[in-house]
Amino acid sequence: MLNETDLSRTDLNLLVLFEAVLDTRHVGRAAERLNLSPSAVSHGLGRLRRMLDDPLFLKTPKGVEPTDRANALAPQIADILARVRGVVATAKPFDPANSTRRFVIGAPDGISAVILPPLLARLQSAAPNIDIAVRQLLPKQGEHEPGLAWRDALGELESRAMDVAIMPTDDVPIRFTTRALYEEDFVFALRAKHPLARKLTLEGYCAAQHLVVSDTGDAYGFVDNALVKRKLARRVALTVPNFMFALATLADTDLISALPRSFVAMHGARFGIIAVEPEIKLPHFKLTLVAPTVALKDAGLAWFSAELERAAKARRSRR
Template structure:
């Protein structure tokens, strides 16, 4: 990427600047992230543009977008910086008991609501100066988690936790827990007295869908049996779903661990589904080059250790019926 002459007079911080502007998509936000002025960032971009002989970022009304060349350079630069950070980290070995760092975790809200309670408890005990930021990530159409991969490669997040096994080989992947679905409803709901498939199909349903699309995996399973249901409402997240279910006659298929951990505060009950619903695995994902960072590797292992424990109710996940 750089010849020997250029490298001898190149400031490595220009690559850090590139990484920040790419991740933020905005010069001002990149400046805030780097504790620099927007003018200093613009000046650094000018030097980098001359060095790489490309505009790199094009201005838009909402910020900047990378050129084709900048997109092509994103992965190699991320690899270079990860290796440099790994080398520098060896000078001060990562010790969670004393380390002062902030990590970013990306996950759907139904997943972050499950992992945060045990994670925060453990951090308080063994790593009191470690801070965590949680970023909600959403699937692309057809439930593909491409945005998580993009965020990882742009260093917007350190680790993603997603319900997908379709992970490129350049990423480390580990299953941290398995999940399935239960049917959630308010206390005294008529469905609880007759939890049959026919009765289920006659109910009014709530579906969690950020896009507002009312057709989901439950509808796919019903269609296989020649059945359908009425989706009366869609909401954008699982916590909102619990709040709505608690005060209406709507019912919803929600993740079992999530319901076991949070339904009691809303007074919501759950039953096993009257039809087979697919389970899925939640995988922690991080770039393999990022795993060279001892801090990221430590958090990756900690997430697996905390969430691989038994069901929060104290019973095995599939034996619980509330």
């Protein structure tokens, strides 16, 4: 957006001004928010318009409306300001009790739904003003090498689109730090009144209709790999994009799904879902917290990572 020559002459406050006018859609209200006069805001907008070569905001009877160019720039400017605010926040000693920082976690929802309840319980008393954002992570479909399957997530960590990720792999480049959180395996999940709930044999399992969690709609997964070794197969009648959607769907159908054990133990009962031990060997996964090593020099992020580790250990009591 801005080249190197522009940056030497750019006033960062103009981006703050842009943010305020975009939020309020009004020069006067933006001026009040920034403790400036309306004329100062108008003058700043003039400078910003010349710098970005666009009107940015057009007058209306009720205030102003952003141009297409302003709307296109808004996410980039918001990202720039968030990063700058993060840098400023880390310049002060980190005090979780008074911090108003926002941390972004990337994880599959089958993991975040297990970690979040104990984490939020801890933060409620220890850090009541800290905010959390969760980004849904899923591996690349069809990619069986862990380092490649989660490559996009590692890229988001390095770009600081998220602060930490929780993934079922520790196969990451050495520039990342990993911390083991807990181990997970899978169970067969079905509604308590399912015709096969009392006795789910492997034969009955293969004859049933199945649900697979897949963001892309790819129906083939690790369960199918295990079945192939026994010269067996199943019919996947439905794919859904996340684990919570899977629970809600299982509650109203006779579909069966393989879901994370901890996830079903924590959330299955509210949907009337039970867990059945598989008669075939399914893989175990080591769930790992991953963050760029350089990022963990930030005292706030180091503290938050430690809180995630504690939440992972506390998950059993929540179950």
